[in-house]
Amino acid sequence: MSNFLKREKPRGEKQSVRLLTFNTWGLKFISKHRRERLQAIADELANPTTPDNDYDIIALQEIWCEEDWEYLSHVCRKRYRYRRSFKSGIITGPGLAILSKIPIVETFLYRFPINGRSSAFFRGDWYVGKSIAVTMFQSHDEGSLPIALLNSHMHAPYGHGDASYSCHRACQAWDFAKLVRMLKKAGYAVMQVGDLNSKPESLPYKIFTVEGGLTDSWNVLHRDRLIPNEDIAKLTVEDQIKLAGVTCNSRLNTWRKERAMSEACRLDYALIDANNITPVKAEVKFTHLLPHPLLCSYSDHFAYNVEVLVNSVDELVTPEPNHNLEDRETVYKELLAEIKGYRTYTIPFQAAWRKASFIFALLIVIGMHIGIIFVANIAGWLSIIFLLITTLVIIAGMLNGMIWYFGVRSESRALQEVQMEVEDAYTHVRQYTNPRNVAPSSRNSKYIPRVQVEEEPLTE
Template identity: 70%
Template structure:
């Protein structure tokens, strides 16, 4: 049944990373409330959306405010809660009735030892929301909203393997939902540039198209050329949503850092993009004078084809393209398993064993030092406790965390190999 709240055939969709980290994000409460107010009371029809997918809404009070002020305009809302410290920070506001939801938590999601990162503890996930038909005859929409693992530096700190494995999981869910008859839209802060391996997995293995690229065609500006544009041109013509100098939180970043990380990837067999823009680029009034988030939002207007009109499947990529992606993914995972995993396991195991030996030695030594100076035994006991706790913690990470990560990576390797064998045997029958 078509929604009473959507009067047009097209769907106006917004995805926005709101930067809602508690105690870390500056002016978090004021910014999130300003975003909620703007969504609830748009100034004109250009700021009115049918579906809004948000990321980094990590504080319950921020969601409660969003839920309260937006309930009239967006009667259908969902906040996803799974996670250890907090939820994945994902939520959806919609005028289209929601028929079903589920949350898929990434099995490969950073290292539990990197507690200062937070990705593993919040439970980075894919929030899947399936909607009723928004218009008579149209295919139902399946929206996949996510905030993938962030890069924190070069080399091991980039977590490129984790994002590649997350993209692989994304592609599997996308393909299943497409086969189930949904018009699939993948949105969010995917922390992946257009030329990256995860992006290739989304578009080649998942069979999705970048709505920005579809609309701009030959006018697409490669990532390497974005630095030659002014900040205004980067946003207007390059679709830059992250590290723009127009953003007050990123105004000191070099021009080379400007990039597209926020997407709306669509199934080209049943969805046609009509318009796309970078939104929420304005700043808050005094005294804050800051951008609404450290990202800009991405808006796209889409038309979903009627049911049955998508029978002629578009084959976007050849078997050779998929084979190249498989090889690159296997190489990425293999490098991580043969270099990072042994290093992590080795030094944590060594720390655990040495800690046990040192603690035993210090228990013996404390008998002698206490006879020399009684107060020194207190220091020895304190040092023993610290060494014991840190050693046991690293022992647990070695025995459980690193081994679990290694086995999850082996599972991805086997899945990719299965897909590769199938591709070789059935490439001529595989349709997208």
Template identity: 60%
Template sequence: MAKQIHSTDPEELQSIRLLTFNTWGLKYVSKHREERLRAIADRLADPETDEDNYHVVALQEVWCESDWAYFDAVCRSNYPYRRIFKSGIITGPGLAILSKIPIDETFLYRFPVNGRPSAFFRGDWFVGKSLAVTLLKPHTSNAIPLALLNSHMHAPYAQSGDASYSTHRACQAWDLSKVVKTLTKAGYAVIQVGDLNSKPGSLPYKLFTIEGGLTDSWDVLNESNPISSVELSQMSPYDQIMKGGITCDSQLNTWRATRRLDEACRLDYALIDSNLIRPIGAKVKFTETLPPPLNCSYSDHFAFSADLLISNQNESFGGKHDRIPEKFEIYHELQSEIQKYRNETIPYQSNWRKWHFLLSLIVVILIHVGITWAAIRQPWSPVLLSLLSTVVGITGVINGMIWYFGIRSELRALQEVQLEVEDKLFSLKNE
């Protein structure tokens, strides 16, 4: 059980309790969105019902202005420092923070590799998936200042193939690890939270923990009793949460009740710089269902809470070590992942959109030539042919722009990551 925050113990006074929660706030798509998010806000806003008394709350998928306005209004007294981050074309990245610790500075890093602009039905590209960085002032007089990194990475839409977007998440994890290392060198105690859409052991996860040098707070607290994926799939839904830290696709979540036991997974994390931060407690939260008439879970994810002891300016916990052999492996794995995407997906997307654009131009010209002859035979035919010409022309131009601008931009962003990885490989080989 996590230690209580309110205590006279000097060590406990240096601890903070944070919560990360994907609220599932999609407009028109998420069921009972307004009621659910208001219930979350009300629970966080009331110190009496908010029994956990979080110092910092990181939210994802707060995509509606009205939902954030409600959070901002009702949480004002309990969380005097609040911020929502803006990006993208439609709504923004959906990232927000509520804090009892004063905010010193904020900035947003928008991922250069973030889906395809052609996949408008996915939404990730349009909302501008990003990394929201909040620099907090020291919460005690001698504590090291905190850098809270909140993100919601590109979602997978398939288990394999280009629709899995595994390459995009890997590139996002690479960028995220660079921000982590920069802030660590600047003297901040770094905490990375959010729905990272990456399972433990995946390439992005290895980039967080090996390249970024972060540690999984849940794993640290459960290192004496590690649970394999096979063991996890054979547990009851309750044990999956209590012993495995499952936050997504649990059968106990009303929105995911039909999922198989082996689909339950951990996607929401509190990753920490173990040299300056020690976890002293962690728990999956917001597992209850809302009262009638809703009778549903707060979100399609459960929340994750962690109690963290922050080092002071004169000490460290000494939990970090350089994992150079493993870095070589993940660098080559990342290079292979990007190269496969460049060899398969990029040419396919580029070629068919280019040819669609060129053929559309030819078809539009032929239709305009044919309109005169068609009008002689059927007076009404020019109307239909003009409509067809418009549709063909618009779709052709859209695909032409995606080919010439979107895919080229994506390719160059991928090439940049490859070059950065090559620099790291060269540097390691010459150390």
């Protein structure tokens, strides 16, 4: 912590905290120049050239190779005494890591129960165990509130329709909001950071800000000149970064230089509890290129840096239990509609064809076993081919059967649980916004059950 406390400040003023969040694009075998880029990032973090590039807390995403983390941890050990990488998943961990000058008091990892499909092995989100890495820090300044940092890399969108995974990200945002609300009630100054794969004003973003009660630090500092999403494409590539805070799909990024101007967006955030945290400066970082001979961007994302002031313990503002009721009701209805659509169309389709594939494979195997008797009499080598085909069909059928029985059914139940949680919250809010729509017997009950009397449908 000594490095942190050495920063000079006027007597009586609060000590600010400088935070950086950065998706490093550390996919093994897929990310180009991964080792060289990650080492360059580590070197720059360990040896900042200017005070503005010296951070107190660094939240990293896509640190998926152990050798990259070992290099980062080794190079940064003097400047950042407190370091932590998080583990989960089958193939590798969630890729989340923390470097800090402020002592870490406690950490835990919350793994998303809804996180892609096991059948999408070529995407990998399910296999790496996408999670929320929660880190609680010691008070960085005398009398200040302790910071609780939630770092995550949410499920990516891979296309339109079913490939967008919009329902998965919305459910992940719901889990985020619950953790945020609990930590705020516990007296922490809460910050949510990372590559959240959600554009401003998307449903997950609304859940973060309305249900979680967080505020976009970039918006706070640029409230007088906010750029709507639809107007970002009209800006120059430089202004997209400077004025709109674009961190992804910028043409200034060598890995995204072929992208359309309309694809530039902001996916990397530092969302804050604005009642207890005040942002004073925000900037997009790591926009420059690596030196010769690489001459490429450090990652396919740019980093986001924010400097904040944290309230003292005496200035703690606790969240109001019934804030933004009408906005929350709107968000609940939108989230329920998203879940209902997924459970109505995608889940039955996935279950039906996986189950059908399993049954069809079983019938083929039975037929092949019968047919091998006749084939063996024609030519011995044909029986070997029949056995090989039978083996492949058995493997394919078993995989589809297990995906149906364990994967799709588990995903359906997890979605149903989120739906019931949202319905509970919806009912609770409705008793304040429109009491006549709540069953009289439940209005004075300690536990408000899911909607019993409802004049309007829960979903639209």
